Amino acid sequence: MAETKDILTIRDLHKDFFIQDEKVRVLCGIDLGIAEGEIVAIVGPSGCGKSTLLRLITSLETVTSGEILIGGEPVDGPSEKCSMIFQEARLFPWLTVRENIEFVISDQYARAKKKKMALEYIELVGLSDFINAVPNQLSGGMQQRVSIARALVTRPQILLLDEPFGALDAFTRMNMQNEVLRIWLKDKTTMVIVTHDIDEAIFLSNRVVIMGKNPGIVKKTVSVDLDYPRDRSNLEFLEIRRTIMKEFIES
């Protein structure tokens, strides 16, 4: 195979789970290459293995067969190369915004440096006025911003987002999508975002990977060659939406 410049390479990946002593194939022959600086969205029916795929990339699960390479190196255990964002912000309720972010920064940095790093990322997500707030003083959207700052402060090569805005109302969700784009335009961190919201996938990503179920496979990949920021009512946007919807209806 030719040399690849992809930051993330997935080759012929299979994942089986044993459920009540029975082997269940969850992912089957996944091939995926993601270039540095790309935003790739993954959509697919519930249970098709999207979360499992992200968990394999971060080594929260072990591969049954196949390969996952980050920067050309096989993944072999959790590392700072990847950060994950979940549907719930998963913050420590007794720590302030700043403390929640400092918590994940390595102790190799002096206290003052840690503080400076935390403040930089709090500013990036627009929460400078809430440095000393604790999570329950923040709205759901603000808590999710803290989790984004916490995920980025370790400077991961890849940011993995698993339905990150699924628990937010439609208005907050759109704000957060704009926020993610604003951050991405600034630092171009490679992102893989799992979402059940097709508009969100098209609004954010360079490519939408459509998965099928039983077992989980990549059915189709759709490129989104539209300039940012994107207009959700634009004809091309709607055309891409229709292509993706068609895959869902046919499955």
Ligand SMILES: Nc1ncnc2c1ncn2[C@@H]1O[C@H](COP(=O)(O)OP(=O)(O)O)[C@@H](O)[C@H]1O
């Ligand atoms: N730890 C596990 N043990 C057994 N089965 C699992 C485990 N994790 C996920 N599964 C199964 O794998 C399938 C895919 O799950 P998941 O990756 O969460 O799907 P998605 O995120 O696309 O909804 C489901 O059928 C689920 O029940």
Ligand SMILES: [Mg+2]
């Ligand atoms: Mg999931």
